[in-house]
Amino acid sequence: MAECIFCRIVRGEISCDKVYDTGQVVAFKDRNPKAPVHVLVVPRQHIETINDLPRHPELAAEILNAIASVARACGIAESGFRVIGNANRDGGQEVPHVHFHLLGGRQLGAMVSDAS
Numbered sequence: 001m002a003e004c005i006f007c008r009i010v011r012g013e014i015s016c017d018k019v020y021d022t023g024q025v026v027a028f029k030d031r032n033p034k035a036p037v038h039v040l041v042v043p044r045q046h047i048e049t050i051n052d053l054p055r056h057p058e059l060a061a062e063i064l065n066a067i068a069s070v071a072r073a074c075g076i077a078e079s080g081f082r083v084i085g086n087a088n089r090d091g092g093q094e095v096p097h098v099h100f101h102l103l104g105g106r107q108l109g110a111m112v113s114d115a116s
Contacts, residue, residue: 006097010044019073024059025066027102036105037074037081041066047098050087067102076104 008014010026019039020027030038043059053060071077081104086093 004046004095004097006040006042006095006099007046010042020066020070022062022066024062027066027070030101034101035103035108037076037103039070039074039102041070041100041102043098048096049093050085050098053098063100067100070102071104074102074104080104080108082108 005014009016009028016028018026018028020041023044025041025043027039027041030040041063043056043063045056045059047053047056047059053063067083068077071081081102084101084103085098
């Protein structure tokens with residue numbers, strides 16, 4: 001998708017503070033961080049939602065490897081981190097390109113869900 005913001009970032013049309021790039025997966029610092037370390041992990045290939053990842057098992061494994069590598073590189077692997085992946089509108093996905101938020105660098109509060 002030519003107009004997808006993450007596709008434009010991975011193509012280099014929009015600048016980012018890149019922290020990882022394997023050719024299949026790119027990770028870059030979030031411009032509006034919610035924690036001292038807030039990195040987005042994005043496949044280069046345009047895949048709209050987590051629901052579509054099972055059709056790409058090798059890429060899914062590469063994404064998990066990228067998350068672990070970025071956590072180590074950012075110095076949060078041992079202290080701990082959170083990975084968030086949102087799927088579709090009701091799940092809070094704002095950009096229709098599968099991506100994961102890697103957060104850390106401080107103690108993160110417990111996840112609270114509204115079951116109502």
